[in-house]
Amino acid sequence: MSSILSTEQLGHSFNDTWLFKDLTLGLAKGQRFALVGYNGAGKSTLLKILAGKLAPVLGKVVQERDIKIGYLEQDPDFAGQKTVGDFIYSADNTQQLLIRRYEELLEQEHPDEDLLQELTTEISEQNAWEYEHAIKTILDRLSINKPDQLIGSLSGGQRKRLALAKLLIDDPDVFILDEPTNHLDIEMIEWLESFLTTGKKTILMVTHDRYFLDNVCTQIYELEFGKLYVYRGNYSYFLEKKAEREAENATALQKNTNLLKKELEWMRRQPQARGTKSKSRIDAFYELEDKTKNQNNKSRVELSITVARQGNKILELEHVNKAFNGVTIINDFNYVFKKGDRIGIAGRNGSGKSTLLNLITGKFSPDTGQIIKGETTIYGYYSQGGLSFKENERVLDIVKNVAEYIPMADGKTISASQLLTHFLFPPSKQYGMVSKLSGGEKKRLHLMRVLMTNPNFLILDEPTNDLDIDTLNVLEEFLEKFTGVLLVVSHDRYLMDKLSDQLFIFEGAGHIRIYSGNYSEYRYEKENIKTDAKPKEIQVKTAPLPVKNKLSYKEQKELDTLDEQIGKHEAMIASLNDRMLMLTDANELIAAANEVSALKEKLEEMTIRWMELSE
Numbered sequence: 207m208s209s210i211l212s213t214e215q216l217g218h219s220f221n222d223t224w225l226f227k228d229l230t231l232g233l234a235k236g237q238r239f240a241l242v243g244y245n246g247a248g249k250s251t252l253l254k255i256l257a258g259k260l261a262p263v264l265g266k267v268v269q270e271r272d273i274k275i276g277y278l279e280q281d282p283d284f285a286g287q288k289t290v291g292d293f294i295y296s297a298d299n300t301q302q303l304l305i306r307r308y309e310e311l312l313e314q315e316h317p318d319e320d321l322l323q324e325l326t327t328e329i330s331e332q333n334a335w336e337y338e339h340a341i342k343t344i345l346d347r348l349s350i351n352k353p354d355q356l357i358g359s360l361s362g363g364q365r366k367r368l369a370l371a372k373l374l375i376d377d378p379d380v381f382i383l384d385e386p387t388n389h390l391d392i393e394m395i396e397w398l399e400s401f402l403t404t405g406k407k408t409i410l411m412v413t414h415d416r417y418f419l420d421n422v423c424t425q426i427y428e429l430e431f432g433k434l435y436v437y438r439g440n441y442s443y444f445l446e447k448k449a450e451r452e453a454e455n456a457t458a459l460q461k462n463t464n465l466l467k468k469e470l471e472w473m474r475r476q477p478q479a480r481g482t483k484s485k486s487r488i489d490a491f492y493e494l495e496d497k498t499k500n501q502n503n504k505s506r507v508e509l510s511i512t513v514a515r516q517g518n519k520i521l522e523l524e525h526v527n528k529a530f531n532g533v534t535i536i537n538d539f540n541y542v543f544k545k546g547d548r549i550g551i552a553g554r555n556g557s558g559k560s561t562l563l564n565l566i567t568g569k570f571s572p573d574t575g576q577i578i579k580g581e582t583t584i585y586g587y588y589s590q591g592g593l594s595f596k597e598n599e600r601v602l603d604i605v606k607n608v609a610e611y612i613p614m615a616d617g618k619t620i621s622a623s624q625l626l627t628h629f630l631f632p633p634s635k636q637y638g639m640v641s642k643l644s645g646g647e648k649k650r651l652h653l654m655r656v657l658m659t660n661p662n663f664l665i666l667d668e669p670t671n672d673l674d675i676d677t678l679n680v681l682e683e684f685l686e687k688f689t690g691v692l693l694v695v696s697h698d699r700y701l702m703d704k705l706s707d708q709l710f711i712f713e714g715a716g717h718i719r720i721y722s723g724n725y726s727e728y729r730y731e732k733e734n735i736k737t738d739a740k741p742k743e744i745q746v747k748t749a750p751l752p753v754k755n756k757l758s759y760k761e762q763k764e765l766d767t768l769d770e771q772i773g774k775h776e777a778m779i780a781s782l783n784d785r786m787l788m789l790t791d792a793n794e795l796i797a798a799a800n801e802v803s804a805l806k807e808k809l810e811e812m813t814i815r816w817m818e819l820s821e
Contacts, residue, residue: 209234210270210408211256211380217264218251225251226432227264233380236406240419240441243429245646245674249412250280250384252429256410257382276378280385280645280672282369284357291353294345294372301334302375305341309353344374347397348390349555363389363555374401383411387418388671391555392697392725414670414678416441416700438810447810454783513690516545516662519580520691521566526575527716528561535561537716538575543663543691550702550725551695553712559695560590562710562718563665566693586661590668593652595640602626602636604651608658629654645672653681662690670698699725768816775809 209232216229225248233239241249254260256267257277269275287293295306308325311317329335345351348367360368366389373381381402387395399421402409410427413419419441426437426444435451437444521543528536535558551559564570565577567587595604605622612625620628626636629650635643643651649672656664664685670678678701685692685705696702702709702725709721709728721728782802 209268210273211275211410212268213256213265214268215265216252216255216262216267218248218255218260218262220251224432226429226434229265229432229434231427231434231436233408233410235379235408237425238402238407238409238423239411239425239427240423241410241412241427241429242419242444242675244676245644245650245672247429247674248432249429253277253382253384253410253412254279273379274376275380275382276373276376277382278366278370278373278384278386280366280388282365284365284369287357289353290350290355290357290360290368293357293368294341294350294353294375296376301329301332301337302341304329304332304334305338306353308338309342341375344371344401348394367394370398379408381407381409381411383409383413385413385672386411387413387415387697389555390697392552392699393554395697395699414673414675415698416675417698436807436810438814513688514584514660514662515582516690517580517582518545519578520545520547520583520663521580522578523566524576524578526565526572526577528558528565528570528573529716530561534716536565536572536718539718541710541720545691546689547708548692548706549694549708549710550706551693551710551712552702552725552728554714557712557714558716559712560667563587563589563667563693563695567665583663584659584661586656586659586664588653588656588664588666588669590671593640593648593655597639597641599640600637601631601640601643601651604640604655605658608655612658613660625654625658646674646677649673650677663693664688664690665693667695668697669694670696670701765816768812772809772812772816775805775812779805779809 212232213229215227217227218225229252241252243249251260254277255262257275257279258267259277259279284293291306291310295302297303304325308322308329311322311325329338348371350364350368350371357365357368370386370390373383386398390398395415395418399418402422409422411423424440426439426441428435428437428444428448435448437447439447523539523541526536526539527534539562551562553559561570565572567585568577568579593604602622605626609622611619611621613619623633623636627633631647631651635647640648640651649669653669669681673681682701682704692705694702694705706724707722709719709723709725711719711721711728713719723731779802782798782805785798
């Protein structure tokens with residue numbers, strides 16, 4: 207399958223530090239790849255290079271002639287456009303301009319009938335009615351309904367949704383998406399899943415949303431320590447294969463470490479004037495040293511902060527009402543929080559979720575009703591707004607402003623600097639300015655500050671934005687063991703399912719429904735209600751699912767052969783892994799590792815084909 211977008215020996219560095227070197231990837235038409243990796247691995251940088259927004263230090267990007275690339279960046283650039291309509295409707299697109307004039311005319315109280323008829327005729331002649339419907343659907347689904355609104359007045363979330371809408375309307379040959387689900391509510395995300403998987407769209411995206419990733423992407427690129435690993439399956443398949451690779455790496459690391467010691471002794475014994483015969487061994491030593499160093503540097507965030515004691519009375523909301531500018535946001539809401547409550551908050555953007563959190567924490571006061579907080583209740587509030595800091599503040603100062611020493615769950619006390627190291631902030635970052643941190647690093651620092659207060663009532667407002675999947679997994683492990691009350695607002699369905707057993711659902715007009723169960727259970731129940739409500743005659747008319755044909759003789763023979771070949775490849779890999787444990791020569795070890803890598807790539811291809819035929 208030929209690539210329509212690919213790289214050749216791509217390399218990029220910042221401040222003399224290489225993010226990646228000799229990187230090779232290819233996107234064929236119809237492939238949907240996700241790019242995963244830890245914060246700082248270079249994912250967003252790689253997307254910018256592929257989109258033509260950044261020139262690589264080494265290598266080049268090759269693209270098929272005349273293909274159109276659409277790029278959604280984390281902080282969209284609106285190129286001086288003033289209004290939403292200016293940005294959405296391209297000046298060089300005749301169909302879009304006709305549709306814009308038509309929509310603007312319809313918004314007038316007394317539209318010119320002759321002009322309306324003229325535009326209607328032109329749209330028909332341009333075969334643009336279907337296009338008009340598609341544009342309207344995209345804008346409605348992403349809640350973009352004010353074409354005259356100034357872009358400068360939009361919030362960060364609205365700007366991201368506007369950029370996404372424009373990209374979907376333009377329908378490029380390749381979609382390059384950096385965190386497309388940020389600032390979308392769950393209904394928008396579910397619609398976007400359906401949109402991206404309809405037709406043979408070519409996609410490369412970075413996302414932390416695991417359900418979205420699993421439902422949209424069929425292959426995974428993992429960027430780790432400057433290398434790219436390919437997994438030919440969805441996210442669930444990637445997790446399984448990554449676990450296998452890391453187990454093998456742990457064995458190889460021990461072997462490499464022992465071999466490195468021997469090689470180091472040999473290097474130290476060498477005279478200054480080394481002969482040409484030893485050059486290959488010296489090169490192999492440095493390669494081995496680099497491999498060992500990279501493996502040892504892989505760290506994890508450790509969360510083990512203490513939880514303050516909680517009394518019987520935690521928090522009570524009695525007949526709470528809140529409105530803004532005459533619009534009811536919360537209407538007569540009652541709830542008594544209990545020990546061990548784990549509640550997810552769901553609802554459309556702007557329905558009032560953050561308002562409820564601000565009422566609970568005392569930032570807002572209710573119009574009527576009362577909120578009674580227990581004496582021992584200590585809030586930890588991770589807000590969407592993030593950290594507030596001065597440009598000249600150091601990372602270490604941000605932590606010391608809360609406490610110099612922090613009690614841990616095991617009873618020990620650690621310094622602010624040690625806690626920062628736990629959260630993967632090395633000394634070079636600790637003494638640097640907060641303003642220099644990446645978006646993900648600022649989020650991690652904000653989370654750490656919240657946990658330092660030893661809360662027993664933890665409130666998380668969209669905690670997954672800008673965090674890598676590895677950090678999210680560790681955060682989830684911590685939250686699963688958290689003994690206090692947990693209140694989570696998130697568009698991440700995976701997180702909601704894992705951490706909540708009850709929901710506050712904002713249904714509109716200020717009504718909040720209390721639902722016992724997680725988000726997937728709620729959606730399942732909702733879909734069943736929709737199905738039951740359909741008239742019987744409509745259900746009868748629904749077309750049956752197409753029945754897949756049986757395998758042809760040739761396909762059946764291929765399937766039988768694949769069974770045998772997969773077994774042989776697995777045996778060869780196992781044999782080579784055993785052999786690597788016995789090798790002491792660096793060159794032989796590297797050759798064997800390369801052979802294993804090639805065999806695994808072939809095995810993955812055969813496994814995918816076997817799955818296709820088996821289904």
